Amino acid sequence: MCGIVGYLGKHDTKAILLDGLKELEYRGYDSAGIAVLQAEEFSYFKAVGKLANLEAKTADFTTSGFAAGIGHTRWATHGKPTEINAHPHLGDASYVVHNGIIENYQELKNALISEGAHFLSQTDTEVIVHLFESLLNGGLKPFDAFRETVSRLKGAYAILLVTKQMPETIFFAKHGSPMIVGVNESDEKFFGSSDAALIGKCHRVIYLEDGQLGFVSRTGIHLEDAHAAAVVPHFASLPESKLSAQKEGFRFFMEKEIYEQSEVLSDTLIGRLAEDAILFDELNPSLLEGINEIKLCACGTSYHAALASSYLFERLGKIRTSVEIASELRYKEPLLCTDTLFVVISQSGETADTLETLKMAKAAGLKTLVVCNVDNSSMVREADAAILTRAGIEKGVASTKAFATQMAVLWMFSLYVAQTKDTIDAETLRKQIGLLREVPAVVRVHDDLHERIRRLSKRYLHGHGFFFIGRDIFFPLALEGALKLKEISYLHAEGYPSGEMKHGPIALADPELFTIALMPKNLLYDKTKSNVEELSARDATICAISDVPFEKADDFIPIAAHDHYMLEFFETMVVLQLLSMEIAIRLGNDVDMPRNLAKSVTVE
Template sequence: MCGICGVVGYQPATPIVFEGLRRLEYRGYDSSGIATVNHGQLSRCRAAGKLDNLKHALEETPLTGTTAIGHTRWATHGAPTTGNAHPHQAGQVAIVHNGIIENFSELKSLLEAKGRFFETETDSEVVAHLLDEHIQQGMPPKEAAFATIRQLRGAYAIAMIFEGHDNLLIGARHGAPLAVGYGNGEMFLGSDSLALAPLSNRITYLEDGDWCVLTREQVEIFDATGNAVNRPVQTTSLSTGQIGKDGYRHFMEKELHEHPVAIGQTLQRIIDPVTRRIVLPEMPFDVANLSRATITACGSAFYAGMVGRYWLEELARLPVDIDVASELRYRQPPQPDRGLALLISQSGETADTLGVLRELKAAGQSIVSVLNVEHSTMGRESDLVLGMVAGPEISVASTKAFTAQLSVLAALTIDFARKRNLIDEQKERELTDSLLDLPSHALEVLNLFEQIRTMARVIAQARDVLYLGRGICMPVAQEGALKLKEISYIHAEAYAAGELKHGPISLIDQSVPVVAIAPSTILFDKTLSNLQEARARGGRILVFTDAKGTERLKDVAEHVIVLPDVNAFATPILYAIPVQILAYEVALLKGTDVDQPRNLAKSVTVE
């Protein structure tokens, strides 16, 4: 979603903010801009499209000053034009805003009645005019900022600068993330810690309702009632080196190659290598006494949750309900006593998942979140966080975070099965060994790019693609179809293979590739029968399987990718990697924007 970077300091601010925006490109955007205050005068520069357009505009019209705010916008209200780009300026103030102001229409009417003229189609411009209205009434900036945010309804992270105040930057958050970075003689604001990574390793994450007043010398933080509060200053290990491409063509290519490390580091945290037993934090509930689990997430994280459901129900014998967060949030089903809510998010800021967290917590469920950013809003509001160690994921399409999520869910399942007395130590070691073998197997998969590229050439010519899987492999098929849609713009759908004859088979002809996830260890005979049906109707059959499966597919499949043999339990984690590589290779052939596909954002922090 949109990104914010701001600085109040002693050195030229525009280059600092611009590079901060560059690090926020991964969130997705369609315009950008920067505003500065220099010797009391506000100036701004904006551009539609990529940041390179803003760079060219700044070369023509440089911005000077040591205090600045910048923004990458992903359009919600109003088209993605230069005129609608942030920062917005009204009178003596300039602001940038992430989120949605739900009561902007009524505020706009009130301001127009006072003679205010609006230049954009955005809800965000209301914030600038409201803030300036309070300034015109004689309020100093600090009081004007507080009066303004008290009138806003919705989700927002806001940064504000003021004419006549070179040493002042004010921020506020409600429902959208905002962090403060501490420097020497300078202070920073950012949408997330990546924006601040090379600027400061000392960060405070504002809590919902917080607002802050930054000068070069100090940071003051206030809560929603206006009372001064202390928020912890945390040390982050993020560095600029973690967000470079390291010689790869795209961040997605780099992150695909980081699967072995992401899986390995995540498992290293939760498996004792000596005893080969799962070691998780103490649960704030009795695992053996759980009655039911509810899993919810969005996008790829939801498909990880679907795999988790198969594992938990089969191995831990725990009944599981699962729904996408945007539906569960408003469906409001009755929640059981002794229930567990398991939420999955890479960023920990996903708006719908965070909303569900609060609903489920209010309904008395124990909240466990699987997160890549443990200090995120979801992390702070959960009863327990199970952190994955995927590192920053810059490409909009999730890759290594998906396999890291699955690694955590697999370990959680083993832990639950043991605590519910459903497996013995020998079985636990067998399962953990299958997980510990995954990093080396993932490296083997990364040697298959050329073979997968051959398969990609078939798909790149298609308008429609079917993905098939059975049992626990069905969510992997869904992940593959999602990736293909996201970055190649080819229509793809995933089905449980047994459903083929119940409708989708009517779509199959010589122009429709069928991609199957078919390890020999999981309902292989059933899947093979479904593929034979598709082949009989002219479908081009492309399969991911193992050596044993390959022998039986030679008369059915046009292309077969042979993956390493793994325990059936670990199969979804390994097979997720080649379906993601396939989407990447198709996108390369199609010439699309791999890292920043159209209309998508990395972290969806508004509904």
């Protein structure tokens, strides 16, 4: 979940590294560092906290001429977020940066200490550079020592290493964590753990596969697989514009991403909606042959999209559907049957727990599908089939447009299942397609709504907690609303089924318990209203979100009148995103980079 950059070339190495790290800071911001090897001499800098602290430290450092540089922005796994634990990590004459977790690091560390290695940090990463130098001192040539180092590592890793033994070279390896190599017309070499770090710097990239390793030098790229067999690099093209990754005048990327949901949902739907059919050209019709169950698996926000869509798969697709939290499925010894389509959902396509469940399902012989935002990501390459959400770069750690586009894709896919299995009549399918066409307009943010929420938010800065409640598909949306608030405001919040409040949680009801009630007119309104009245009678503070005025609400956020609950779902989603954001802003929090979190969770 950390961010890695690298550069080999003759231009301003420091500036290139720092610029790349800026694009990756959403992946981790506990600390950051760079190391530059130029004229056989290292310069290195580390700083705790956000990248601005590293920029201040390097203000007087300049680079010119050919150099090898690596950089890293960290989300702490092993060891506290201190300068000593920050990457790059140092050996006698080498530096390394690493994303992932080395599972056997303690075993390796003990062996290296017995040989006389001196460790400075608490991290697992430091074993890599000491193991490399131990093998180097044992007589191996630099790349042979690197290859042998990688072969002894267990776990997930993306690694860049530079050494004085080969001063115009960067070694790299990838297994389980993303790594991209890029080149430009000047034959400069670039590395990044995400496309974002490379946009504008190069046009051709290699998305490394698990087990691949090699090195770049002045003369080219050497790439091989885990068995030391040479691999011919396969280049893909990279977009040239960074415009979509900029704030464009909004206060935060999260705000920008909430506002652009209308546009990106149009992109999600385009080419996939005929008048009377759902079109997924990327799917082979045989994908659903012999399938009697769908198992959805994800983490965090993507899990909430999975849970919400499970209602649609059973209601519209008429297919048995189960939902799993990826980190739980991995260890529950699940019964995976080959008549099940295993669907994983991830914004990044790199989420470690979800990726491992995908591999489990494939090993068990299941057909697999990924719903993902990032082409060429690990999950997209691993799964039998993929549907891209087309959300574009999402830089806010708290996911917004990724959730919206996941929901749209999963809604479409539930209809695709229904039409493929002939479990939906033509008129119902046409009506559902018509509703999907309305979604981009429904999620458009209107100034009066946003201003109402902004003013209302000042009432919800204190108290002892929030309950977000809803029924049916609005229960997963309540979970997502609570997660958004927790992530960026640091206030305690829970999502709960409305009908379950009286089975225990209502004991907490008092004026300092804030209840955000999702009350769609078109789905179990009277049942939900009755549950909210039970809370109101016990003096809980009620904020109702509905297109029907609720006289017992302390606060009321009106949404537009719709004739179907799915349109209410998407508009309510926007209200919850804005409410969480405005509360967090009033509390003075960094909305885009909430504490303790990172965007792409590539560790367990």
